[in-house]
Amino acid sequence: MSNLTLEDIARQAGVSRSTVSRVLNDHPNVREEVRRRVLEVIRQTGYHPNAAARTLASQRSLMLGLVLPRSVSSFFSDPYFPRLTQGIAQACNHYNYTLALFLVSSAEDETKIYPRISRRGLLDGVLLQSGQIGDQLMDRLLASNIPLVVIGRPFNPEGVSYVDVDNVNAAYNAVSHLVRLGYQRIATIAGPNNSTVSIDRKEGYTRALLERGRKIDPSLIVEGDFTEAGGYYAMQALLPIRPDAVFAASDAMALGAMRAIREAGLRIPEDIAVVGFDDLPFAATAMPPLTTVRQPIAPLGFKAVEVLLDLIENGVQPPRRIIMDTELIVRDSCGALKRRSP
Amino acid sequence: MSNLTLEDIARQAGVSRSTVSRVLNDHPNVREEVRRRVLEVIRQTGYHPNAAARTLASQRSLMLGLVLPRSVSSFFSDPYFPRLTQGIAQACNHYNYTLALFLVSSAEDETKIYPRISRRGLLDGVLLQSGQIGDQLMDRLLASNIPLVVIGRPFNPEGVSYVDVDNVNAAYNAVSHLVRLGYQRIATIAGPNNSTVSIDRKEGYTRALLERGRKIDPSLIVEGDFTEAGGYYAMQALLPIRPDAVFAASDAMALGAMRAIREAGLRIPEDIAVVGFDDLPFAATAMPPLTTVRQPIAPLGFKAVEVLLDLIENGVQPPRRIIMDTELIVRDSCGALKRRSP
DNA sequence: GGACTTTTTGGAAGCGCTCCCAACCAATTT
DNA sequence: AAATTGGTTGGGAGCGCTTCCAAAAAGTCC
Helix, strand or coil, rough: CCCCCCCHEEEEEEECHHHHHHHHCCCCCCHHHHHHHHHHHHHHHCCCHHHHHHHHCCCCCCEEEEECCCCHHHHHCCHHHHHHHHHHHHHHHCCEEEEEECCCCCCHHHHHHHHHHHCCCCCCCEEEEECCCCHHHHHHHHCCCEEEEECCCCCCCCEEEEECHHHHHHHHHHHHHHHHCCCCEEEEEEEECCHHHHHHHHHHHHHHHHCCCCCCHHEEEEEECCCHHHHHHHHHHHHCCCEEEEEEHHHHHHHHHHHHHHHCCCCCCCCCCEEEEEHHHHHHHHCCEEEEEEECCHHHHHHHHHHHHHHHHHCCCCCCCCCCCEEEEEEEEEECCCCCCC | CCCHHHHHHHHHHHHCHHHHHHHHCHHHHHHHHHHHHHHHHHHHHHCCCCHHHHHHHCCCCCEEEEEEEEHHHHHHHCHHHHHHHHHHHHHHHHHHCCCEECCCCCHHHHHHHHHHHHHHCCCCCCECCCCCCCHHHHHHHHHHHCCCEECCCCCCCCCEEEEEECCCHHHHHHHHHHHHHCCCCCEECCCCCCCHHHHHHHHHHHHHHCCCCCCCCHHEECCCCCCCCHHHHHHHHHHCCCCCCEEEECHHHHHHHHHHHHHCCCCCCCCCCEEEECCCCHHHCCCCCCCCEEECCHHHHHHHHHHHHHHHHHCCCCCCCCEECCCCEECCCCCCCCCCCC
């Protein structure tokens, strides 16, 4: 590894440190011949400028942080996060930023990580996956004054920039689809009540029913935890109430629900139709293939980075809001292909 | 955000910059009373030392890089990577390091990312997920002289430190289990030939058969790509050859194989037994529950960090090697519960 | 109580870069 | 020929920390 400095390059190229710096930063006012000479020396020596020195002098680290709070402990089981991370990483590559990952997995982590995040000279901005309602992390980050973009609508969104998918509309469309297909007793397996995602999707479910003049039957609403097992148990609780369709707030829960339905000796979609949310890879190959809502997860992450860079460049006021659209993917589990069309 | 410096803290505490620095770095030679006074000022002001300045002065960034090469594009679909990342992140938190994530998703990324990785003053060390054979990334990283730990045995392991699970033994145990259960025509759906993982698992398969005096029938070995779809097509290719058991080199492929078997109207395990590899969450709830090899993915990541810190502290020579054990999880898909025991 | 050792402290010199400012130079204008 | 302009270059002052070194303070021993 070379321990070359700007000074060394300057000497070898017969120019001053400043000139080399200008070449490195694509400053316009450098004679073409000099620029070439300097670049040639850099190429030959394999010189790379020291990141820390650059950050210290320029007060920009070209580094963004992605914080996944403890409450999203499903990081390793839910494909949502890898997808999101991928979108974010792609954007970072594209804009020449480096991505630092902060995975909070314990209360201890949180106290150790927070100072690292808010330490100056490390991050130019932070992306935060919104977690449970009541999570303190967002407020602390906000207080530290570092540019912040939250992924997923925070419970208390005043003054904060965020990106999100339109969960209300997505759920509304999915449930409207079931209504149009003629189902009478449409249940939902909602997510845990302490997240805005769950609230929004439940809101969409409610709105779709009310708008068609249906009554809301609270016994048709059960709560899962976004996991396969959660969906399984939720569906077992639902079976005695005899729904003829169920909207699950995640594909994993839909899968669990389907398992419970099959185990009860019922058919999908003939006895109970199922609609999920996410469009994970296995949705297409499930038995039967799952009708579900596709959300643009990676694009959401990409967009979050763009918004963050905007905040860094142009200031955090006013807060930016981006809501992305979803798409209903109709397959077999909703019975659309077997029943009357709308 | 405070723009305080060491100097400010020093003034307020009535000591010199050096003393504050010593307090910050847990240097022993500071009078207890002075230490308390300084800490109190730090607490009151909410001061955090500037990371870039620290790195520049101390020549250590307390930051590690995790590089996932392009060839592991399955980052978002295969739960292996989230799990691994989680183990790595936990170790980083534990040892007070920050983790930088480099997700290479295109050839362009690779040329842009490489200079960022090898830039001095950014990373103290690098973790590299070993990818395809022929990947140039490892050699470039090795040449840059930065401490490096590869995750998964590299094809050319001379002089490089790596951690891996014992894939040969794992596959050997899984296939031996099938042999003991009395299966006669044991097939394997291997991974792509250009990775050491696939080679090792195939090696374990071969060894288990040969050791029991079986012949290796090349037509019973087909290649998948570690995905569900790949397993599905591989199994379709295998069906005419009438295996009575199949060892898939990943759970995803095992799942695809099961789908193909069911579609052909055959039963699992009565007609064809299936064993997977990974023990992903869905393995336990598959129909029937999947017998598979559990690998300690998160611990592997954790260990990789520990090895890397060892290299950073004590030099990269000699190269370190860590091979971790796996565990065969027996469920229903292998027929162990229905057939004679070993 | 003085000579010695040990602990504690402050000052100063970097770490390798950016960026401002002044100096320089060549080309153009008067 | 002198003055003006605008592009190009080098020097110097930081950025905020660590760390070495020497000085000061505190302890120890006879």
